Amino acid sequence: MSPSAERASVSRLADRAGARWQEHAPVSFGETSVAATWTPSDADEVAHALAASAELGAAVLPRGAGTQADCGNLPERADCFLSSAALETIDALDASEGVCHAGAGTPLARLQAAAVEAGWELPLEDAGRGSSLGGVLATARLTPRAQGFGRVRNVVLGLEIAHANGTVTRCGGRVVKNVTGYDLAKLYLGSLGSLGVLCGAWLRLRPKPQRVVRLESDPGTETASRAVDWARRASVRACAVREGATKAGAAIELAGDAASVAADRDALIAEGLQEAEDVDLFAHPAADGHLEFQLSFLPTRWPALAAHLRDLSVGYCAWPGLGVLSVQFDADAERAFALAGEAAAIAEGRWRCETPSLAGERDVFGATDAESALGRALKAQFDPAGVLNPGRMAGRL
Ligand SMILES: Cc1cc2nc3c(=O)[nH]c(=O)nc-3n(C[C@H](O)[C@H](O)[C@H](O)COP(=O)(O)OP(=O)(O)OC[C@H]3O[C@@H](n4cnc5c(N)ncnc54)[C@H](O)[C@@H]3O)c2cc1C
Numbered sequence: 001m002s003p004s005a006e007r008a009s010v011s012r013l014a015d016r017a018g019a020r021w022q023e024h025a026p027v028s029f030g031e032t033s034v035a036a037t038w039t040p041s042d043a044d045e046v047a048h049a050l051a052a053s054a055e056l057g058a059a060v061l062p063r064g065a066g067t068q069a070d071c072g073n074l075p076e077r078a079d080c081f082l083s084s085a086a087l088e089t090i091d092a093l094d095a096s097e098g099v100c101h102a103g104a105g106t107p108l109a110r111l112q113a114a115a116v117e118a119g120w121e122l123p124l125e126d127a128g129r130g131s132s133l134g135g136v137l138a139t140a141r142l143t144p145r146a147q148g149f150g151r152v153r154n155v156v157l158g159l160e161i162a163h164a165n166g167t168v169t170r171c172g173g174r175v176v177k178n179v180t181g182y183d184l185a186k187l188y189l190g191s192l193g194s195l196g197v198l199c200g201a202w203l204r205l206r207p208k209p210q211r212v213v214r215l216e217s218d219p220g221t222e223t224a225s226r227a228v229d230w231a232r233r234a235s236v237r238a239c240a241v242r243e244g245a246t247k248a249g250a251a252i253e254l255a256g257d258a259a260s261v262a263a264d265r266d267a268l269i270a271e272g273l274q275e276a277e278d279v280d281l282f283a284h285p286a287a288d289g290h291l292e293f294q295l296s297f298l299p300t301r302w303p304a305l306a307a308h309l310r311d312l313s314v315g316y317c318a319w320p321g322l323g324v325l326s327v328q329f330d331a332d333a334e335r336a337f338a339l340a341g342e343a344a345a346i347a348e349g350r351w352r353c354e355t356p357s358l359a360g361e362r363d364v365f366g367a368t369d370a371e372s373a374l375g376r377a378l379k380a381q382f383d384p385a386g387v388l389n390p391g392r393m394a395g396r397l
Contacts, residue, residue, distance in 0.1 A: 009058045010036060010079050016052040020045070021080075030074040030357060034061060037081040043160055043168045043199035049082055050197065051166025054385040061389055062193035064105065064135030071139055072192045073364050074356045076391030084134045087199055092174075093118050098205040099157065099174050104134025104198045111203075120205035123149035127282060134198040140190035144281035147321040148237025148255055149206075152189055158202035159185045161195075164383040174202045187378075194393040195382040209237075209255035213265045215273040217250040224306045224318075226250075226271070228299065231321035233264045240281045243306070244315040251279035282317065290328040291336035292354040297323050297347030305347045312339070323349070333360050341366075365394035372397070 014021045017038045026033040038060070040046045053060050058079040063069060084105035093100040095118040102111050108126040111133060115122040124136055125143040137159075140152040149155070158172030171184040188195055217223050224243055227250045231239035237255040252268065254261045269275070297305050302320060309316055309327060318325035327343065329336040337359075340351040353364035367375070372395030379397040382388075391397070 009056045012056050013038065013053065013058050013079055016056075017049065020049075027069070027081075029061075029070055029078070032075050032078050034078050034081055036079075037063070037083050039083040039086050041086045043087070043162050046082065046084075046087075046162035046197050046199055047166045047168050050162055050164045050387055053079070053387045054164055054166075057385070059387055059390050062134075062138065062197045064132030064138070065107070065130050067129045067131050068135065068139055068141075070356055071354075072356065072389075072392040073359075073394075073396055074391065075389055076396070078390075082197060084132055084197070084199070087134070089200075090114055091200070094174075095119055097174075098207070099202060100205060101174065101200060101202050102133055103200050104132060104137070106133045107131070108133055108136055115205050116208065118205075119208065121208045122203065123155050123206050124152065124203075125149070133201060137189055137198055137201060138191065138193045142319075142322055142324055144238040144240055144319055144322075145253070147231070147239065147319065148253075153186050155203055156185050156189060156201055157204050159188060159198055160200040161188060162197045162199055164196070164385060164387045168199070172202065192389060192392050194379065194389045194397060196388070209261075210258040211255070211261040213254045213261055214276050214279040215252045215254070215265070215268050216276045216279050217273045219249045223250050225303060227318075228302055228320045230268060230271070230273075231319075233267070235260045235264045236321060238281050238319070239321050240279075240317055240319055242283070242315070242317045243310070251276075251281050253279065253281065287328060287330070289358070290330050290355075291333060291340075291358050292326060292328045293336075293340040293343075294352050294354055295325050295327060295340065295344055295347055296349035296351075297325065298349060299323060301347045301349070305343065308343060308346050326354070333358060333362065337362060337366075363394065363396055367394035371395065 020039050023036045026035040038049050040049050059077050060080055060082040061075060061078045063081040063083050087103035087105035089103040091101045093114055098120050108131045112122045125145050160170050162168050224241055227241035235254045235256040238253040241250045254264050314327055316325050316327040329339050344351040351366055353359050356364050375395045375397050
């Protein structure tokens with residue numbers, strides 16, 4: 001689209017949004033820059049915004065708190081953000097059933113606090129980032145406590161979604177087993193807002209643990225190999241092992257019934273770990289300008305992968321209980337992608353680049369042609385006009 005046509009479509013979008021439109025300083029995603037936000041007040045207004053965008057040939061970037069606004073591939077084009085900020089509601093929190101329903105714009109921290117107050121725990125992680133519920137579901141990232149909490153898809157019972165054709169649909173609901181036919185909710189989780197805008201969700205809570213204990217190990221060269229066994233203990237809810245060029249350390253969180261936490265705590269202390277007030281389950285040796293990758297690995301391939309990364313002298317943070325690690329390469333993009341491919345081959349896993357702004361033209365997911373073909377067919381059904389986050393998903397869909 002030419003710059004003048006682009007400006008025309010933005011001003012026509014602004015007319016449709018009325019008071020729900022706000023202009024602001026531009027936010028850049030590579031070549032694309034976005035200088036306005038449309039903030040609909042409910043799911044029907046979100047659907048209306050999408051239908052208007054489709055009609056005007058515009059593209060939107062769904063946005064929660066914006067903490068991971070550049071995850072996935074950089075968008076190919078965008079005329080405005082579509083914010084979930086006004087969808088901030090906790091509509092139901094049933095302390096007897098352990099389920100809740102909230103709007104997508106609800107800060108995760110607010111929902112976590114409400115669950116705790118009702119005697120439950122929300123098994124989703126924010127780690128003080130300020131994420132929105134919708135953003136956490138749309139990214140569906142593995143986070144350290146997923147070892148104990150389970151995957152995002154196990155937490156979501158139902159969703160309300162606004163679609164690019166202007167409709168609102170629901171899938172699943174408040175009861176655990178109510179899916180007939182395709183379990184569509186799973187399709188939207190991790191779709192990075194490329195198939196629809198999440199407006200609300202039913203979530204399954206879990207009982208609060210009786211006891212939580214955190215432990216850490218002193219840096220030592222044995223840590224990386226021993227952490228795999230530590231991570232297998234029954235009450236481990238998160239285990240992170242970090243290795244730099246010169247040191248390694250592990251951080252572990254135990255949670256659950258008091259007796260099994262006490263047993264695991266004692267066993268790990270006997271192995272040389274110490275109790276710690278607070279442990280850092282995520283921090284890894286981050287450096288500006290380095291390309292960061294997330295690698296998945298088979299547990300049996302861990303020793304070979306750890307040795308390979310040590311030979312390369314690159315720092316990493318691994319979650320051995322989940323079979324995932326973050327690693328950064330100080331190399332140009334071509335070399336860094338090649339190194340990620342080699343490491344993934346050793347790991348018998350997959351890679352994904354986490355720094356889209358440094359990836360150039362490359363697909364940060366490394367999707368195969370067959371995967372891209374299926375994804376393209378889905379995108380064509382859900383978003384034929386390319387309104388939602390165009391270019392963002394695997395295969396640049
Ligand atoms: C310890 C920890 C580490 C993490 N590490 C990473 C990491 O390395 N990389 C990473 O990507 N995530 C990571 N996450 C997850 C990430 O923090 C959250 O997923 C993120 O904060 C999302 O919340 P947000 O509201 O800021 O979303 P945003 O940043 O606003 O949006 C993120 C994505 O979701 C889409 N989106 C937002 N809201 C909606 C909606 N209502 N409907 C449809 N799509 C929507 C956006 O278009 C965008 O593609 C981590 C989380 C934790 C707790």
